[in-house]
Amino acid sequence: MKLISKYNRVSILATVAVLVAGSICYYFIVRYALIHQLDNALRVEEAEILDFVRTNNRLPAATNYKDQHTSFVATDQGFRRRFRNITVYDPREQDNDAFRQLVFPVTIDRQLYMASVTKSEHETESLVWLIVLITVGVIGLLLVILLFTSRFLFRNTWISFHNTLQAIRQFNLSSKKYAGAGPTDIDEFRDLDSAVQLMTGKIVKDYETLKTFADNASHEMHTPLAVINSKLDLLIQGQNLDEVQVKQLQDIYDGVRRLTKLNQSLLLLSKIENNQFTAVKPVDLKELIGEKLSQLEDITRSGQLEVKTEMKAVSVPMNEYLAEIMVNNLLSNAIRHNRIPGSISLLLRREGLVISNTGPALDFDSREIFERFRKGDHSEGNGLGLAIVKQICDTYGFRVSYAFANDLHNFTVDF
Numbered sequence: 001m002k003l004i005s006k007y008n009r010v011s012i013l014a015t016v017a018v019l020v021a022g023s024i025c026y027y028f029i030v031r032y033a034l035i036h037q038l039d040n041a042l043r044v045e046e047a048e049i050l051d052f053v054r055t056n057n058r059l060p061a062a063t064n065y066k067d068q069h070t071s072f073v074a075t076d077q078g079f080r081r082r083f084r085n086i087t088v089y090d091p092r093e094q095d096n097d098a099f100r101q102l103v104f105p106v107t108i109d110r111q112l113y114m115a116s117v118t119k120s121e122h123e124t125e126s127l128v129w130l131i132v133l134i135t136v137g138v139i140g141l142l143l144v145i146l147l148f149t150s151r152f153l154f155r156n157t158w159i160s161f162h163n164t165l166q167a168i169r170q171f172n173l174s175s176k177k178y179a180g181a182g183p184t185d186i187d188e189f190r191d192l193d194s195a196v197q198l199m200t201g202k203i204v205k206d207y208e209t210l211k212t213f214a215d216n217a218s219h220e221m222h223t224p225l226a227v228i229n230s231k232l233d234l235l236i237q238g239q240n241l242d243e244v245q246v247k248q249l250q251d252i253y254d255g256v257r258r259l260t261k262l263n264q265s266l267l268l269l270s271k272i273e274n275n276q277f278t279a280v281k282p283v284d285l286k287e288l289i290g291e292k293l294s295q296l297e298d299i300t301r302s303g304q305l306e307v308k309t310e311m312k313a314v315s316v317p318m319n320e321y322l323a324e325i326m327v328n329n330l331l332s333n334a335i336r337h338n339r340i341p342g343s344i345s346l347l348l349r350r351e352g353l354v355i356s357n358t359g360p361a362l363d364f365d366s367r368e369i370f371e372r373f374r375k376g377d378h379s380e381g382n383g384l385g386l387a388i389v390k391q392i393c394d395t396y397g398f399r400v401s402y403a404f405a406n407d408l409h410n411f412t413v414d415f
Helices: 003-056 122-157 159-170 187-236 243-273 285-295 297-302 320-336 385-396
Strands: 068-074 082-090 095-108 111-120 281-284 305-311 315-318 342-348 352-358 399-405 408-414
Touching: 003 068, 003 095, 003 111, 003 122, 095 122, 159 187, 187 243, 243 385, 281 285, 281 320, 285 297, 285 305, 285 320, 285 342, 297 305, 315 320, 315 385, 320 342, 320 352, 320 385, 320 408, 385 399
Parallel strands: 305 342
Antiparallel strands: 068 111, 082 095, 095 111, 281 315, 342 352, 352 408, 399 408
């Protein structure tokens, strides 16, 4: 849920709750005030009746108007003066009407009378409902204004925030530039943009430092490794070496060769993670896999590996060099960790690529198979081949997975 939507929801719900609660309280307050005014009118009628009795020593005539009634009933029982609400049936309207009644005692020649003055609450109720309707209308108008304000006017307030998000999405290390959100008069959004600019500046600086280190390390290591290789070639070709020395030199040569490959793989991983392979074009995977199988034909034949393929023409947008690395590492892994004799099958469809190979079951958790150096303990590789495949797939949004079933290792790349 977007922040503005959540803010609008909370704001409107809170406003509605407050207005409804306030309207209920307002209704009872207004009704109380109007009833109090009606009671004052009844008191005036009471005072007029009592004045008439004191002046004339008799009761005034009873009245029975539509909105007001007066009556006098002789009684020999005492009672208290009181206000009360009653309903009276109106034969003309054929309905019960609400009335407010004041009952008070009147004494004439030692005879006690119960006098009652009754006034209709119809006008009071009508006024209350009129006030309620006006209040509801005001509430509705306020909600419409609030919704309009939140939806249209506040939207301009958040433009700077959305510009900052868009600038963050568009930021990449290859451009080394943060576009920024532009000028704004809101302090919080200005501080946010400044913080993001500072953060991206540090990221670019750290990236440059890491890239420079990786390039320098690779370059500096390449020269001594090349010298060691050349010297080992000369030593191995020497005439005065016995079998033990040749074997030791060969072990050193193999170690240097693996170190060279490790250096190249680490540098490749660093470049992939830093998005240095920006050139993208449609790559024909069927043609690429066919070329790699031709290059590896001698190895598969010497390893007594039967290769089965079922491929359709599939083109995916990615860097051509990285596509070659991905296919080469998957095929090399299927060959290296196979058995003699064994088999390799390739299934290429529009949905993805599946490479399966025979071989012994893993001696570690299969969930760690794409981690760096995880296989370095039990294979001739450097433990980075599948990690590089995983990094390439992550770069292009592919999903690579592994499963072992029916004595087959299955690597699946979903495009």
